[in-house]
Amino acid sequence: MLMMNDLGSMAAGMLPFDPMCGGGLYEQQAPKPPRFVFKMPRVVPDQRNKFETDELFRRLSRESDIRYTGYRDRPHEERQSRFQIGCREGHADIAFTSTGTNLQLTFAPHMPIASYHQPTNGVCDFEKERGAVHILSHFIMNGVCVRWKGRIDLNKLDGTGCLELDEERATIEHRMLQEQIERYNDRIRDYQDKPRAFRNQDRVTEADMENNRRLNY
Structure with missing residues (x-):
């Protein structure tokens, strides 16, 4: 039969742990500085200038020989088949x-070339030229909105292509960049205004206390 002291000991041992009693309730904790999360911009501020002056873009903007680079360790016939399958699925690996x-390259699955104006990641067309596929792919490269345009021979798995500045998407991304910078600047201004507001409040409090002391006298 358990004695009262034993019950008291068991009860004390079964008390639930209170996380507030680890000293945190009574210790002064230093405020943590605010965290400003600024996402890396997708594009540079002046995309046109970089596209026209960067040496890599200048070289790739000229129509050049390209080749399909997928499945290099497989037989040529299998690579031909895999290349066409990839195009119909909406992707292809190429190299200048x-x-x-x-x-x-990523693009919409096979559709007529007349659909190039549609707002997609790009298109491929097997119908424009017999024995070849024409591809248009939109993407961001080194902070610049570009589109790759070219043709690839279905038998040889090589062809020609080049990069072009995608002005429409560059405009959209530039507007998004400006909005992102503005939001970040707003957060900085809010953070800088808070200490100033606290200092002003302290000055008002001290003035009120001084006025109260004078009234009491």
Whole structure:
């Protein structure tokens, strides 16, 4: 039969842990500085200037020889089949032979070339030229909105292509960049205004206390 002291000991041992009693309730904790999360911009401020002056863009903007780079370890016939399957699914890996620059193109699955104006990531067309596929792919490269345009021979798995400045998407991304910078600047201003507001409040409080002391006298 348990004695009262034993019950008291058990009860004391079964008390639930209170996280507020670890000293945190009574200790003064230093306020943590605010965290400003600024996402890395997707584009540079002046996309046109970079596209026209950057040496890599200048070289890739000229129509150059390209080749399909997928499944290099497979037989040529299998690569031909996989390339066409990839195009119909909406992707292709290519490289500029002159610079060795590799690109992973993504675009909408196979559709007529007349649909190029539609707001998609790009298109591919097997109907424009017999024995070849024409591809248009939109993406951001080194902070610049570009589109890759070219043709690839379905038998040889090589062809020609080039990069162009995608002015429409560049305008959209630039507007998004400006909005992102403005939001960030607003947060900085809010953070800088808070200490100033606290200092003004302290001055008002001290003035009120001084007035109260004078009235009491």
